[in-house]
Amino acid sequence: SDRAADSTNSISGVVHRYGRLQVKGSQLCDQSGQSVQLRGMSTHDLKLFPFATNTLGNLVDDWHVSVVRAAMYTDSFGSSYIREPAVKQTVKLIVDSALRSDIYVIIDWHILSDGNPNQYKQQAKEFFEEMAAAYHGHPNIIYEICNEPNGTNVTWPEIKSYAQFIIPAIRAIDPDGVVIVGTDTWSQGVRAAADSPLGFPNVMYALHFYAGSHRDALRDNADYALSKGLPIFVTEWGLTDYSGKGALYFDEGEKWIGWMNQHKISWANWSFSPANEGSAALNPTANISGPWTDSDLSPSGKWVKSKIQAD
Numbered sequence: 444s445d446r447a448a449d450s451t452n453s454i455s456g457v458v459h460r461y462g463r464l465q466v467k468g469s470q471l472c473d474q475s476g477q478s479v480q481l482r483g484m485s486t487h488d489l490k491l492f493p494f495a496t497n498t499l500g501n502l503v504d505d506w507h508v509s510v511v512r513a514a515m516y517t518d519s520f521g522s523s524y525i526r527e528p529a530v531k532q533t534v535k536l537i538v539d540s541a542l543r544s545d546i547y548v549i550i551d552w553h554i555l556s557d558g559n560p561n562q563y564k565q566q567a568k569e570f571f572e573e574m575a576a577a578y579h580g581h582p583n584i585i586y587e588i589c590n591e592p593n594g595t596n597v598t599w600p601e602i603k604s605y606a607q608f609i610i611p612a613i614r615a616i617d618p619d620g621v622v623i624v625g626t627d628t629w630s631q632g633v634r635a636a637a638d639s640p641l642g643f644p645n646v647m648y649a650l651h652f653y654a655g656s657h658r659d660a661l662r663d664n665a666d667y668a669l670s671k672g673l674p675i676f677v678t679e680w681g682l683t684d685y686s687g688k689g690a691l692y693f694d695e696g697e698k699w700i701g702w703m704n705q706h707k708i709s710w711a712n713w714s715f716s717p718a719n720e721g722s723a724a725l726n727p728t729a730n731i732s733g734p735w736t737d738s739d740l741s742p743s744g745k746w747v748k749s750k751i752q753a754d
């Protein structure tokens with residue numbers, strides 16, 4: 444369509460323009476060293492709400508996302524790559540869609556109730572080796588090696604040892620791909636990471652927020668981390684409270700959007716799905732294939748779409 448031809452993201456899209464990403468200081472940059480901010484959407488649980496073949500192409504043409512995050516639950520609430528590895532095919536479908544649409548794609552090892560990333564570190568290593576082997580020639584790929592570490596014993600040193608196990612395995616196959624590491628306390632622990640960062644280049648650290656739950660105190664920690672030079676990627680955020688459900692907090696969301704724009708921090712919103720919950724971008728009756736009309740979009744979806752497209 445004309446729209447697709449004019450889109451910043453299709454055919455000669457964002458990966459064509461930015462090339463291979465790199466991390467300089469605390470900033471995500473394009474291949475030439477210019478700072479960039481990616482904006483896009485996270486999937487929901489890929490077992491419950493798998494993308495269809497056309498979902499991402501429609502999302503790129505219509506919303507102009509520059510990044511998508513494929514959230515593959517490893518072992519939470521009945522969604523388990525560990526027990527049902529076939530969900531990996533949906534990750535590959537999304538990566539292949541991202542290659543076609545010329546956008547960046549985050550491959551998310553979505554730990555959650557399995558809060559210690561070391562629990563399945565061998566499976567994680569094999570999964571990321573397989574993904575790196577399949578896709579390392581493509582600058583589109585971003586590796587997110589653990590969604591939200593949590594639990595009393597899951598301190599930053601524990602997460603760091605996991606990262607020191609996984610990152611060399613990825614780097615052996617894809618030497619330059621950007622890797623994002625989750626932080627403690629459901630990826631709110633950027634202060635501890637900033638005090639003791641990993642030694643590898645092209646690594647970023649996840650910060651997650653939900654506007655109804657996380658406010659100035661979390662932004663203060665993030666400001667501290669930035670002041671120490673920690674590269675932050677907000678791989679997941681929502682307008683609801685941390686449950687993903689219920690009311691939307693637009694005023695608090697506006698503060699976070701302003702903060703992310705000010706620091707050119709890249710982000711992905713939770714979630715591009717028709718889940719029956721406030722944070723989902725589609726209404727429960729919408730078809731995940733698209734294309735979508737305005738009446739298919741939830742209040743969160745309409746607001747977030749406008750933020751993706753804002754200057």
Ligand code: IDC
Binds near residue numbers: 520686688
């Ligand atoms: C939530 C989903 C919800 C589901 C729950 C358990 O929105 O429908 O019942 O997971 O699978 C996170 C997690 C993310 C959560 C989200 C909202 O990374 O998996 O999704 N959230 O609770 N961290 C903070 C909030």
